[in-house]
Amino acid sequence: MDVDTVLQELEALGKERTKKMYISNGAHEPLFGVATGAMKPIAKKIKINQDLAEELYATGNYDAMYFAGIIADPKGMTESDYDRWMDGAYFYMLSDYVVAVTLSESDIAQEVADKWIASGDELRMSGGWSCYCWLLGNRKNEEFSESKISTMLDQVKSTIHDAPERTKASMNNFLYTVGISYVPLHEKAVETAKEVGIVEVKREKKKPSLLNPSETIQKEVDRGKLGFKRKYVRC
Secondary structure, three states: OOHHHHHHHHHHHOOHHHHHHHHHOOOOOOOOOOOHHHHHHHHHHHOOOHHHHHHHHOOOOHHHHHHHHHHOOHHHOOHHHHHHHHHHOOOHHHHHHHHHHHHHOOOOHHHHHHHHHOOOOHHHHHHHHHHHHHHHOOOOHHHOOHHHHHHHHHHHHHHHHHOOHHHHHHHHHHHHHHHHHOHHHHHHHHHHHHHHOOEEEEEOOEEEEEEOHHHHHHHHHHOOOOOOOOOOOOO
């Protein structure tokens, strides 16, 4: 399959309602409005194809960029490839759900995510924290340094309320992901979440989101989700 064929297939799956929803979240033209689940049959036909993924990502079409993440070869991408993809990620659904997700399946995930978190750039920071959410929710606890994750919790506690808006949301996600999926620091995450309190995330043309990490952790614990790990990160 080549780029034009994939774009035609994606366009045929587009729905106006989905397109409006993506635009309300920050996407802009070109895009078709394809539900992510509807992409699975095309992905099954193509499987992994890094060259095609690169061409699709370069189109700037949101749906094509998302699909690129599904067929990319995470371990075949270098740090500069991930940086280039992040440069093209113009809103959080790309930075957090395409680039960060793809990065989380690579062997260089933590070192790249660490650099993004330290970058001072809103979407890079958001992508970095998000990458850790995908990692912690999928990989064995032994793959992480407990002292490093503990230091990251301290960083969340001291900086979340002053962080850029989208970064705030991802830091909040990190906090409750540690609380649920990284059992060695469950207690510390619970305490940190209580100290952080309500996190207000301002959104363009929408009411602010009021996030409560402490409540989210408790709800998941009540549902028997403590220690939860997902089998797959990418759809």
